[in-house]
Structure formats: C-alpha cells, structure tokens
Amino acid sequence: MQMYNEIGPRRSYRFYFYVLVAIVSFAIGWEASRLGWFTTNMVKVETNNNAGKIFDQSKKNVDMGLFWKIWGELEDKYVDENVIKNESMVYGAIKGMVNALSDPYTVFMTPEESVQFSESLEGTLEGIGAELTVKDKNLIIASPLKKSPAEKAGLLSGDIIYKIDGKSAENMNLVDAINKIRGKKGTTVTLTIIRKKLDKPFDVTIVRDSIDIESVTEEKLPNGIVYLSVNQFNDKTNDEFGKYISELILNEPKGLIIDLRYNGGGYLDIAVQLLSYLMPKDTSAVIIKERGKGDNTLYTNGNPKLLNVPLVVLVNDGSASASEIVAGAIQDHKRGVLMGVKTFGKGSVQEVEKFSDGSSLRVTIAKWFTPNNRTINKVGLIPDVVVEISDEDIKKTYDRQKEEAIKYLENLKK
Numbered sequence: 001m002q003m004y005n006e007i008g009p010r011r012s013y014r015f016y017f018y019v020l021v022a023i024v025s026f027a028i029g030w031e032a033s034r035l036g037w038f039t040t041n042m043v044k045v046e047t048n049n050n051a052g053k054i055f056d057q058s059k060k061n062v063d064m065g066l067f068w069k070i071w072g073e074l075e076d077k078y079v080d081e082n083v084i085k086n087e088s089m090v091y092g093a094i095k096g097m098v099n100a101l102s103d104p105y106t107v108f109m110t111p112e113e114s115v116q117f118s119e120s121l122e123g124t125l126e127g128i129g130a131e132l133t134v135k136d137k138n139l140i141i142a143s144p145l146k147k148s149p150a151e152k153a154g155l156l157s158g159d160i161i162y163k164i165d166g167k168s169a170e171n172m173n174l175v176d177a178i179n180k181i182r183g184k185k186g187t188t189v190t191l192t193i194i195r196k197k198l199d200k201p202f203d204v205t206i207v208r209d210s211i212d213i214e215s216v217t218e219e220k221l222p223n224g225i226v227y228l229s230v231n232q233f234n235d236k237t238n239d240e241f242g243k244y245i246s247e248l249i250l251n252e253p254k255g256l257i258i259d260l261r262y263n264g265g266g267y268l269d270i271a272v273q274l275l276s277y278l279m280p281k282d283t284s285a286v287i288i289k290e291r292g293k294g295d296n297t298l299y300t301n302g303n304p305k306l307l308n309v310p311l312v313v314l315v316n317d318g319s320a321s322a323s324e325i326v327a328g329a330i331q332d333h334k335r336g337v338l339m340g341v342k343t344f345g346k347g348s349v350q351e352v353e354k355f356s357d358g359s360s361l362r363v364t365i366a367k368w369f370t371p372n373n374r375t376i377n378k379v380g381l382i383p384d385v386v387v388e389i390s391d392e393d394i395k396k397t398y399d400r401q402k403e404e405a406i407k408y409l410e411n412l413k414k
Contacts, residue, residue, distance in 0.1 A: 067093070071089070074089070091108070091110050091359070094108045095108050095173075095175070098361070099173055103364055104133060104134040104173075104174060105346075105348055105350055105362070105364050106350070106361075106362065106363045106364045107173075107174060107175060107361075107362050108359070108360075108361050108362075109175065109359060109360045109361070109362065110358075110359055111357060111358030111359050113175060113178075113179075114354065114358055114359060114360040115358070116178075116182070126182070126184075126185055126208065126209070126210050126211065127149075127181065127182045127183070127208050127209075127211070128148065128149045128150045128153075128181060128189065128206045128208055128209075129144060129145040129148020129149050129150045129151065129209070129211045130142075130143070130144045130145060130148065130150035130151075130155055131143045131144075131145070131262075131264040131318070132161075132174060132177060132178070133174075133320075133344075133346075134173070134174060137170065137171050138160045138161075138170070139160065139161040139169045139172060139174075139177050140158065140159070140160055140161070141155050141156065141157060141158065141159040141160075141161065141193075142157060142264055142318055142320065142344065143157045143261075143262035143263075143264055143318030144156070144157070144262070145211060145213060145231070145262070146229075146231060146262065148209075148211055149206050149207055149208065149209050149211075150206060153204050153205075153206045154204065155191075155193070155204065155206075156195065157262065157316065157317050157318040158195075158196065158317060159193045159194070159195055160193065160194040160195075161177070161191050161192070161193065162192040162193065162194045162201050163191070163192035163201075164177065164180045164181060164189065164190075164191060164192075165180065165189060165190050166190070166192075167180070182208070183208050184208065185208055185209050185210050186207065186208065186209075187207070187208050188205050188206065188207050188208070189205070189206055189208065190203055190204070190205045190206075191203070191204050191206065192204075197391075213231055213232055213234075214231060214240075215230070215231055215232050215233075215234055215236040215237040215240045215241075216228060216229065216230050216231070216236075216237060216240040216241045216244060217229045217231070218244050221257075221406060223254060223255075223409075223410055223413070224251075224252070224253055224254030224255065225253065225254060225255040225256070225257065225406060225409050225410070226244075226248055226251075226253045226255070226256050226257070227257045227259065227402070228241070228244055228256065228257065228258050228259065229259040230258060230259065230260055230263055230274070230323075231262075231263055232263060232264070232265075232266050233263070233265060233266025233267050233270040233271055233274075233322040233323075234266050234267065234270070235267075237266065237267075237270045237274070238270050238273045238274070241274055241277065242277065245277050245305050245306060246305070248305075248306065248309075249305055249306070253306075253309055254309075254310070254409070254413060255309065255310045255311075255312070255409030255410075255412070255413075256306060256309050256310070256311050256312070257311075257312050257313075257314065257402070257405045257406070257409070258311065258312070258313045258314070258326075258336075259313075259314045259402070260313060260314060260315050260319045260323040260326065260327060261314050261315060261316040261318060261319055261340060261401070262316065262318035262319070263318070263319055263320070263322075263323040264318065264320050264321065264323070264344075265320050265321025265322040265323060265324075265346065266321075266322050267322065268286070268298075268322060268325065268349060268368075270322065271285070271286070271322040271323075271325040271326050272285045272286065272298050272299075272300065272301065272325075273301070273302065274326055275300050275325075275326055275329050275330070276300040276301050276302030276303075276304065277302060277304060277305050277306060278304065278306055278307070278311065278330070278335060278336075279300050279304060279307070279329070279330075279333060279335055280300070280304055280307065281299075281300055281301065281302065281303065281304065282299045282300065282301075283299060283300045283329075283333060283371075284297050284298075284299055284329070284333075284371040285297075285298050285299060285300055285325065285329050285371065286298050286325045286328075286329065286368050286369070286370070286371070287368060287369040287370070287371065287373060288349060288366050288367075288368055289366055289367050289368070289369065290365060290366040291365075291366075297371075310336070310409055310412050311330070311335060311336030311337070312336060312337050312338075312339050312405040312408055312409060313326070313327050313330055313336055313337070313338050313339070314339055314340050314401055314402065314405060315327050315338055315339070315340045315341070315343050315381065315383060316340045316341050316343070316401070317341060317342060317343065317344055317380070318344065319340075319343040319344060319381075320343065320344035320345070320346040321344075321346040323343070324343050324344070324345075324346065324347070324376050324380070324381055325368065325370075327343065327381055328370035328371070328374065328376060328381055329370060329371055331370070331381065331384065332370050332371040332372040332374070333371065337384045337385060337408065338381065338383040338384045338385070339383050339384065339385045339386075339387055339401060339404060339405050339408070340383050340386070340387055340401050341383065341386060341387070341388060341389075342380040342381065342382055342383070343376065343380040343381040344380055345376055345377060345378045345379050345380035345381075346376075346377065347367055347368055347369070347375050347376045347377030347378075348364045348366070348367050348368070348377060349364070349365060349366040349367065349368055350362050350363060350364055350365065351363055351365045385404070385408070387400060387401045387404045388400075389401060
C-alpha cells in the first residue's frame, strides 16, 4: 500500500508532493494557487534524475525528424536572427506539447515561473490578488483574495477576463495570462470584464500590491461561537489552525464556523491534517485514484480535539480543490453542516516535478473522490443548507451566509 505523509507519497526513486491546485494566483501572477490555480495542492519534489533522457522513438510512434527539420528552418531562415534563442524555443516547444493535453491544471513552468509558483504556495504574493482558472476556453476569476486589490476593485467569482490591457485573453493559457497580469507593486493593469448579470463588458484598472495571505484568521462571536476563516492550504495552515484549535479547547466553544469560501485549495496533505482535528483518528478523508492503480484512501492521522463541537462549514463557488476535500469529508461523515452555495468542482490531483535547470512540470496524476466515493469534478458539492447572497446584501456589505451560520448554531442550543 502506498504511504502518504506530510510531503506526499513515497516512491522508490523520489518523493512527490501532491498539490490540489485548482487555480492560479494573480497575486504573483501565477496559478493557484492560492491560483488559481484553485489548484488543489503541491510542491517539494526532488530534481528529476531522468531530465534529458532520450526516449525510444519507436515506442512513442512519433517522427521527431519533423521537429528538428522545423527547428533548422527557423534557425536558417527566420528574418530576425536576434530572436532565435535556443532555450526559449525549447521551453516553447515543451509548453506546446503540454498544452496539447487541453488540461488547464497540467502546466510546464520555466525556472522563473517555478519560483513564482513556489512563492504562491508559501503565502507570499505580489500582484492583484485573485485566483484564475479556465472554463470553456475563457479565463475566469475563481475568487478574489480577501482584502486584496482585486477584491477592493470589485472583482467577483465567475467574472470572465475578456481583455488584459486591451489585448484579447480568449484562448489564452493560464501562464500567459499570469505573465501579463503580474507586475511590480504600484504598477497598474486594466482588465476588461464580462459579468453574467451585465449587458456590456466593463474595464477595471487595478494597482498591483504586495499581498501577505493570512492562512487562518479567528473571530470570537457572541454566545460562545468561534469563527475561523481558512483562506488557503499552504505551509502555514496546519500550524495556524492547530494554534487556534488548542486555544478553543480551553474556552469550550459552543459552536464552530469554518469559512472555506473563496479558498482555492493548496496542499492535499494539509486538508487531511485539518480534518484530523475535527474527526476521529483513522476516519476516511479522501480517496485517490491514479492510472493503473487501485483506490488509495487517506485517513485522518491526529488526535482529534473538537469531536463534539457543533460545526458549520461555509462554502461557495470559490471553494475548490483542498477546500472541497475538507467539505466533502465533513458532509459524508455528517460531522457538520455545509452551508452556502455550490462549490467550484475541482476533483483532480496534481504533482510537481522539478528539473535541474529550475523548470518544473505540474501534471494531473490522479482524481480524488469523497469518502463515500462521490466525484465532485466539474459538478461541485451541494451544501446541506443553501444560502444565497443577494445583490442587496452585497451593497449593504451584509454577510448573509455567515449570519445564517450563527443563527443555526444558536438554535441548536435552544
């Protein structure tokens, strides 16, 4: 049986760190992670020792002679000789090969992009602070990060990015979009947005900024109810969540709200660790299905500290990947109540491999299912209690979903 620990599954020749990245974070101009990738969880991998390996062409049934013929034609004939750069052409060829899979979550990253992606999962971002995904060849805002320039500018989950600084974003891949959106703090980018409820596109000019994502924040509410907002599943999340949970035990909370709205995912292992605080040890958390292998169930692994505290989990269409793993397990085991609106629906698992030149490949290597063997991919999770936020709520900055969660927990005590 394959074993998973805090850095992913152990294999004989290297370690993989699973990431459930669903979307790309615009904050750094990279996916997300938090971005955007809504991705669902990754990184920390040893250099691939097979980099540069020459594959047996006969087994691949591909004539690589055409590739080299075109390479030679470009080198010999292209009018601007100064733009012929071997490294850029190699990276471009690899990206074309990867993009041919038509999987927005399988992406080749250059050394520079790899650094940016790692920073996004460490919670250090710079840009506009939004998560991006691709749907039906459209660039979509999965969610603006809390207190980010994107949120302050009024961007909403589901907004389509039609243009970036006046240039069409149609059919643009995630990496290209990020490269155009990211930039230095203090600079601006103008996005042309299409919103379902509006008849015409409109422009939003956003000033880029440094963004320090607080992985977990706490608010103590009346009547012994505690509200924890989990904004990302990164390297900091387990420690921060565990710290708050340890403090809660001393005060014997009467109810707990965990807010996963606009949380685009992160590390798969962190999602399992979070569940370990809330459910008995060895409770099924998620089922991983890889090609050519049997189902592999991951189980909670800690000492549960809040087994009997009434729980509400808030979700919306910006909750993806690792967020959906947590929400799905809580719903299947009836540990708490899911409240809000349908989640994003990102049910695949990615693995990141780093290469000796600093480049990396994030590739979809598995699909995940809830403990009851439900797939949420492209369909999302339906909350137990559906609570919509109206346009009027937004105007009045009234968080109806949060308030309904409070009412639900208060009514349990009566």
